[in-house]
Amino acid sequence: MPAIVEIRDLQKTYDSGFTALKSIDLDIREGEILALLGPNGAGKTTLISAICGIVRQTAGHVTVGGHDTIAQYRGARRLIGLVPQEINLEPFEKVMNTVRFSRGLFGRPRDDAHIEKVLRQLSLWDKRDAKVIELSGGMKRRVLIAKALSHEPRVLFLDEPTAGVDVELRRDMWETVRKLQADGVTIILTTHYIEEAEAIADRIGIIAQGEILLVEKKAELMRRLGAKQMVIELQHPTERIPEQLAGYDLTLGKDGGSLVYTYDTQGERTGITKLLSDISAAGLQLRDVQTRQSSLEDIFTDIVRKDS
Amino acid sequence: MNLEAVRAIYVFEMARTFRTLLQSIVSPVLSTSLYFVVFGAAIGSRIDEVEGISYGAFIVPGLIMLSVLVQSVSNASFGIYFPKFIGTIYELLSAPASFLEITAGYVLAAATKSLMIGLIILGTAFFFVDLQIAHPVWMITFLVLTCLSFSLFGFIIGIWAQNFEQLQLVPLLVVTPLVFLGGSFYSITMLPPVWQTVTLFNPVVYLVSGFRWSFFGMSDVALGWSLAAIVLFTALCIGVIWWIFRTGYRIRG
Numbered sequence: 001m002p003a004i005v006e007i008r009d010l011q012k013t014y015d016s017g018f019t020a021l022k023s024i025d026l027d028i029r030e031g032e033i034l035a036l037l038g039p040n041g042a043g044k045t046t047l048i049s050a051i052c053g054i055v056r057q058t059a060g061h062v063t064v065g066g067h068d069t070i071a072q073y074r075g076a077r078r079l080i081g082l083v084p085q086e087i088n089l090e091p092f093e094k095v096m097n098t099v100r101f102s103r104g105l106f107g108r109p110r111d112d113a114h115i116e117k118v119l120r121q122l123s124l125w126d127k128r129d130a131k132v133i134e135l136s137g138g139m140k141r142r143v144l145i146a147k148a149l150s151h152e153p154r155v156l157f158l159d160e161p162t163a164g165v166d167v168e169l170r171r172d173m174w175e176t177v178r179k180l181q182a183d184g185v186t187i188i189l190t191t192h193y194i195e196e197a198e199a200i201a202d203r204i205g206i207i208a209q210g211e212i213l214l215v216e217k218k219a220e221l222m223r224r225l226g227a228k229q230m231v232i233e234l235q236h237p238t239e240r241i242p243e244q245l246a247g248y249d250l251t252l253g254k255d256g257g258s259l260v261y262t263y264d265t266q267g268e269r270t271g272i273t274k275l276l277s278d279i280s281a282a283g284l285q286l287r288d289v290q291t292r293q294s295s296l297e298d299i300f301t302d303i304v305r306k307d308s
Numbered sequence: 309m310n311l312e313a314v315r316a317i318y319v320f321e322m323a324r325t326f327r328t329l330l331q332s333i334v335s336p337v338l339s340t341s342l343y344f345v346v347f348g349a350a351i352g353s354r355i356d357e358v359e360g361i362s363y364g365a366f367i368v369p370g371l372i373m374l375s376v377l378v379q380s381v382s383n384a385s386f387g388i389y390f391p392k393f394i395g396t397i398y399e400l401l402s403a404p405a406s407f408l409e410i411t412a413g414y415v416l417a418a419a420t421k422s423l424m425i426g427l428i429i430l431g432t433a434f435f436f437v438d439l440q441i442a443h444p445v446w447m448i449t450f451l452v453l454t455c456l457s458f459s460l461f462g463f464i465i466g467i468w469a470q471n472f473e474q475l476q477l478v479p480l481l482v483v484t485p486l487v488f489l490g491g492s493f494y495s496i497t498m499l500p501p502v503w504q505t506v507t508l509f510n511p512v513v514y515l516v517s518g519f520r521w522s523f524f525g526m527s528d529v530a531l532g533w534s535l536a537a538i539v540l541f542t543a544l545c546i547g548v549i550w551w552i553f554r555t556g557y558r559i560r561g
């Protein structure tokens with residue numbers, strides 16, 4: 001798949017002197033759903049804002065659909081829809097008017113049929129004549145999405161689309177995102193939740209402290225996230241892993257007092273029962289068994305440590 | 309050119325104006341009527357004529373200018389301050405629209421509103437005084453140019469302002485005094501010579517003078533100066549706005 005967004009050495013230092021983006025390199029492929037996962041203050045919003053023209057980049061280049069976001073901003077921005085993290089809407093404006101406004105602002109001629117389609121898709125058609133102030137929080141967020149979709153963007157940025165949204169609506173939102181993908185829209189969304197990334201993304205990027213730590217296919221990352229370890233403490237230390245157990249992903253623990261077994265919780269079978277009986281068969285006696293799972297945090301610290 | 313963007317902003321802003329039409333129009337009309345009663349009737353009865361024109365008629369152009377200037381600055385400054393304040397400016401910044409297009413949308417809407425108010429006040433004036441307009445085309449030209457240039461100025465104030473106090477400060481502390489001291493209610497030839505010279509540094513003098521000329525065919529300063537002043541002021545404002553968008557001053561982080 002060709003890249004529709006290319007980010008090269010993108011840096012952002014705010015006027016306060018704080019560097020929010022260190023040097024971002026990232027290719028976003030046409031038609032994919034990319035989830036940017038990262039803790040508060042990681043730079044997710046700054047990254048999106050720099051691409052969309054809301055903050056000025058300090059260095060580097062971004063192209064969208066081959067258009068440089070600064071030199072050819074019109075071409076680039078026409079392709080982009082942005083749903084900001086904050087709910088920024090004119091309170092006294094009618095839903096229909098504010099969505100129509102967005103379409104015009106992006107240079108598209110008035111097309112009420114398209115706007116009707118978008119509003120229906122987001123279950124807002126009944127509310128088209130309501131003022132924004134009369135809507136619930138979840139509805140307002142959908143109005144923001146409707147505004148972003150009003151001009152038929154090819155690339156959609158969703159900055160924490162499901163923050164403060166209930167479970168049911170969250171599923172609706174994912175459904176909407178999938179439909180958009182089916183229409184060929186490339187989607188970049190930010191989130192704090194692994195489950196969310198897991199539910200809809202094709203690829204997941206992890207960002208922390210202004211750096212992209214890794215970008216991987218979801219399946220790949222989930223395998224790493226899903227990896228679990230079982231620590232088997234032995235009654236008597238052993239010097240090496242017995243021959244019979246060579247088929248398992250085992251390492252010898254401290255002083256040979258334990259065996260550490262790494263397995264995939266998402267795999268069809270974990271092989272634990274068989275391993276335990278094979279261990280007895282090999283003549284080792286168990287004292288205790290513990291399991292631990294690597295969390296996103298583990299992966300973060302892991303990657304950061306490897307980095308430095 | 310993204311003319312759709314200009315149109316979208318204009319239509320959106322005008323819709324806001326029409327939603328609050330009554331309050332937009334009632335207050336300038338009311339305050340102008342009060343000026344007529346106080347200046348025209350009460351004080352005017354003691355001043356016979358200024359340069360051959362009844363005092364009531366003489367102050368009409370000044371009164372219109374007063375409202376138009378204050379309205380232009382406050383409409384345009386609010387128009388752009390509001391999106392900044394509630395955060396919807398993200399959409400303007402991320403749109404495929406140039407600074408000229410965004411400015412045009414907001415400034416044209418603000419200028420339209422103050423033009424409407426100016427014309428309504430003119431209409432109101434006919435109820436109070438006998439009025440003839442010597443050069444109607446010039447009158448409209450001056451009115452439109454004034455609405456545009458001071459809406460541009462207001463747009464700058466709206467971007468500069470970081471809170472509501474600052475937003476109110478300029479119309480209150482700068483525009484109103486300049487208008488009052490700009491010969492709205494008197495001919496500057498009535499002032500002592502020193503003050504006449506000082507007054508020439510007040511840009512509003514040129515506007516009021518030119519505008520009054522279009523009514524009565526007589527002016528404090530030459531017509532050419534009035535036109536030059538308004539063009540210069542407009543150019544200056546456009547220059548500042550161009551700089552604002554280029555540097556992102558107070559709008560782009």
Ligand SMILES: Nc1ncnc2c1ncn2[C@@H]1O[C@H](COP(=O)(O)OP(=O)(O)OP(=O)(O)O)[C@@H](O)[C@H]1O
Pocket residue numbers: 014015016018019020038039040041042043044045046047085561
């Ligand atoms: N206008 C600004 N001036 C100075 N620093 C800023 C500005 N905006 C953001 N920052 C800083 O940049 C860093 C990244 O902020 P950003 O909003 O991009 O994080 P984020 O990943 O979106 O976080 P969250 O998950 O909380 O939304 C933070 O440390 C923040 O304090």
Ligand SMILES: [Mg+2]
Pocket residue numbers: 044045046085159
């Ligand atoms: Mg954020």
